[in-house]
Amino acid sequence: MAKARRRRVRDTWKEKQWYKIVTPKEFGDIEIGSTPSRDPDMLLKRTVEATMRELAGDFSKQYVKLAFQVNNVAGDTANTKFIGHKVTTDYVRSMIRRGTSRIDTITNVTTKDGQTFKVHILAITIKRAKSSQQKFIRETMEKLIQDAAVDRSFPDFIEGVVSGKVASHIYHEAKKIYPLKRVEIIKTRVVE
Template sequence: MAKAKRRRVRDTWKEKDWYTIKTPIAFGDKEIGDTPSRDPDFLIGRRVDVTMRELTGDFSKQYIKLRFEVENTAGNIANTKFIGHQVTSDYVRSMIRRGTSRIDVPVVVDTKDGYKYKLHVLAITTRRAKSSQQKFMRETIHDLVKNVNSDKTFEDVIESAVDGRLASQIYHKAKKIYPLKRVDIIKSKVL
């Protein structure tokens, strides 16, 4: 019987270097993690999810997940760009109750500096609204978001959407149409 040759297995783990992942300057250029990679080019396009609590230390914002994508590397530092955010599904479910209406409004915003940005606004009424009232509310929120963000830069739109200032503006304008319980921007995405 012939002996089978043993192949030598190459340990690729030892060839890898560790890279520190950092947020964009708009989010404070903070360190959000470490990742191994054999080649820095393999890092480009890698996505990282971070909660707002991990970034700011504010426990009241734990339900907001921020998404970053590695854009380039410099030495052992991987720089990221912001690609969107999302509110956790359990938080959204906790806001909706029987006898209320859920009004979803997707809006595509063009910023002053040429970025396209999709925002998903969620408005919850105190009582069930008629379909005509919901339609009017949708149109009003859509127009308001377009008008407010058309003259802002990309960083300003991100900041106001994530920290809740835009949702607060929408709430105060839209509650005149129908009593609202809550308004949130539950999702955003850079197009």
Template sequence: MAKKKQIGRRVEGWKAKSWYKVYVPESFGSTPIGETIAADSANLVGRVMSTTLGEIAQDFAKQHIKMKFKISRVAGDAAYTEFIGHELTKDYLRSLVKRRTSRIDSHIMGSTKDGKRIHLTVTCYTLIGANSSQIHAIRGVMYAQMTAFVAQNDWATVVDGIVTGSISRDLLAQVKGIFPIRRIEVIKSKIESKVIIA
């Protein structure tokens, strides 16, 4: 004889859970970015929420910047987060690639002044094709500048430099004397730690 489905228990399980509104850090305006559900608020800590900078800033021009936030504490029905990294969308990155030009990537691993171990990917797009020695020189400058910047600043300052574009502008000023450069982007950042994906 077939067993009856225990629908009642499943409904009771969902009723036992609560919804929590998730907020980005104060540095991003404490904007709500959505809601998440849990039976116990303690289970929310460590959960990762994703959105775009365009949604946070209400600026469509920044929709290509994907942001990740990890819930760090819960108070009542509000969950508060910390920023743990970003990534530019693949469509946006493809739009930056032009024929007969060079793309130069530099991967920076380092620790910030406040002890955050981070990984950054910085990409340079040239106006014309560069040879191997020019690529090596450009990558060397980007790596040296970014390694020093990370070591001399806290994570909040690094994040501000990424979001405002000041890091990209400063790198461009340093590199354009070597070779004609069209654009420099910090295409990805993340804190090197284990997180629970929602």
């Protein structure tokens, strides 16, 4: 019986080139990784995550993850745009205790320059709150995040959300309704 002839397998790995992935200018054009690709067009729409510690060197913001998407390639550099952020689930779970109330609100906001975001805000009370108080806190959080977005441009809004300034402002206003332990913007997503 004759042996079948083996076809030579083409090694596509050698055809690939490495591209460095860079954050948008609002985040300081920092290199957040590198990726191989045969064709620069194949890099488009790839998403990359980075923590705030990697970008700013701030260890206290280790739990904040930012998501970027490659939108154009220039030479061996893949430029990205910001598409959202989220807080790690273990951080959220560490804040919630028995006998407290978790108040979530998800709303769409539009910034001064017309960029729309879906924003998820979490408030945790010190003790269990009545449903009427929870409803009033939820409405207050929605109103405050809408106001914060209308007053700011896209980069300013992102900076305020990621740094925690917007959440701090919401906390100081909403705690007048019922004592709060923490307010955190746990997720944002750019709506296109």
